[in-house]
Amino acid sequence: MNDLTAAELRVLIAVDGEGTVSAAGARLGLTQSAVSHALRAAERKLGTVLFHRGRGGAQATAAGEAAVGHARHILRLMEVMRADTHTAARGEATGTIRLAAFRSAAFHLLPRVLVRFGQRHPKVTVDVRIVPDLGRGIAGEVADGRADVGVVSLPVYVEGLVCKELYEEPYVLAHPTGHPDPRSLPMIDWHENCSGETRRWLAMQEWIPPGDITVEDDGVVMSMVGHGLGAAIVPRLSTVDAPPKVATTELGDGSPQRRVGYVTTRELTGSPLIRDLLAELRTLRAPAGT
Amino acid sequence: MNDLTAAELRVLIAVDGEGTVSAAGARLGLTQSAVSHALRAAERKLGTVLFHRGRGGAQATAAGEAAVGHARHILRLMEVMRADTHTAARGEATGTIRLAAFRSAAFHLLPRVLVRFGQRHPKVTVDVRIVPDLGRGIAGEVADGRADVGVVSLPVYVEGLVCKELYEEPYVLAHPTGHPDPRSLPMIDWHENCSGETRRWLAMQEWIPPGDITVEDDGVVMSMVGHGLGAAIVPRLSTVDAPPKVATTELGDGSPQRRVGYVTTRELTGSPLIRDLLAELRTLRAPAGT
DNA sequence: CGGAATGTATTAAGACTCTTCATACGTTGC
């Protein structure tokens, strides 16, 4: 008379995602009525209104938001449980791990890791998603249960996650090759650069960046630099495999550093498969370029 | 036809803990038969044998061990989900409070307060801004709506604010350690010291300060004293965690006193969250150093 | 060997729960 069923948890997630009870029903292959009943049952069991419903659909309350986040985690753990019991029984790991990472990590860091992990666990699918590390960003994806492990820039400001630093790398100046005075070029900024680390460093320099273009993706930043639109301060990793015509200059002593690490949830560290992936990530103490 | 129910997860844990199906039934208030059925259902759903059963009871297989570990986490998450939805629904404790304070309060007074407040309201962000208490100063920030609550030196000359004294502390003389005659040193003054209180006291002494350096930040004042540039009269709170080589001397009876309090607007005292923060501030009747 | 003790498995029936169909209710826009 008390526990939410898995079906109810899925209903919560679907209603939150679709915004209406009817659409959630379609997504789940259920009737609108079934979803309405399930939602009501969930609210009765938790003793709280989870969604305000009306003409415009269903909108999560604060309690609903919290419930949906937990629902994702619980369902995910059930999947992991299934995968892990299979592994323990048959001896070969199966299942899926969802990994969220910023672009340059996905391109230049993860391949090496995932090749080795894949050799050890041929039946395991790793689902890599590139997520801009803005706002709650990658850590938010993990905290909200949309990813199992995140590769992030530290520090992380999201509560309740397990987090470990992997390595540190300097920011460098990327500029068009052969330019006589890179510092006179307009600065191309990058959304994920908001970390304050580089801002603070820039503020300390007698080097007022002349113009300001702002771009979301560091790959686009590098492309723009390659086309001569300006210079940019990016983590060294972003300059790996940069377009031709892009040169990099070290910023010298006291240059800002970017710290890269991983995050996951405490529960998932109980899974041997996740643990093995984390162990493989931990071999990543030096960036690819060095 | 697929998901394990919460009841089944509890059965797994109980059987693992008790070692027999029957005992697990007793612990859960169920029949042996019910537990046997549930166990079998769980094994069918996971497609794996979880316990070897026989005369000697039930012994978990490797897969069973894995499943039980996950089961505990899942049930725990369900509890947390229940708790979190409740606090989200009732507590409403979410959002941001903007706090303005002078430097030494932010460093030495607020941490204790905010730790406790943060434990009570984990979803609330407190935004602390350090504001020099000059001119209309911190009270002005609150009056102008740029902060919700201010920690200030009293008295406050801004109209229309709610204001309460928290505690009183003496001004002390900070000087380089081991100096034979601190009173011969040049005085380092501090913008926020304009309060008149110390001026009046100085005027009453036969101690005309030889030189005058003026600095905005009391942290800088302490640093200068540490480097031997002079002595300064500062509130005792400013000397907490002062650099090495800084000594303090009480000014004795009749020494000027600094009164510390908070200010906010009448409207904000209607918010339960603000009220709770003010209540927490009111526990601050003694400064950290004493 | 045979019976008592201890433990699990199975079957069938009742209670309970979930899903569906059909329909009612409430807003919004015209």
Add this chain to the structure above:
DNA sequence: GCAACGTATGAAGAGTCTTAATACATTCCG
């Protein structure tokens, strides 16, 4: 006032969980 769109509800059928009763398997021991 009516159509469009969304949710809520009541009753019935399908499905699931729990139980009592009983069967089966193993071990201990005389």
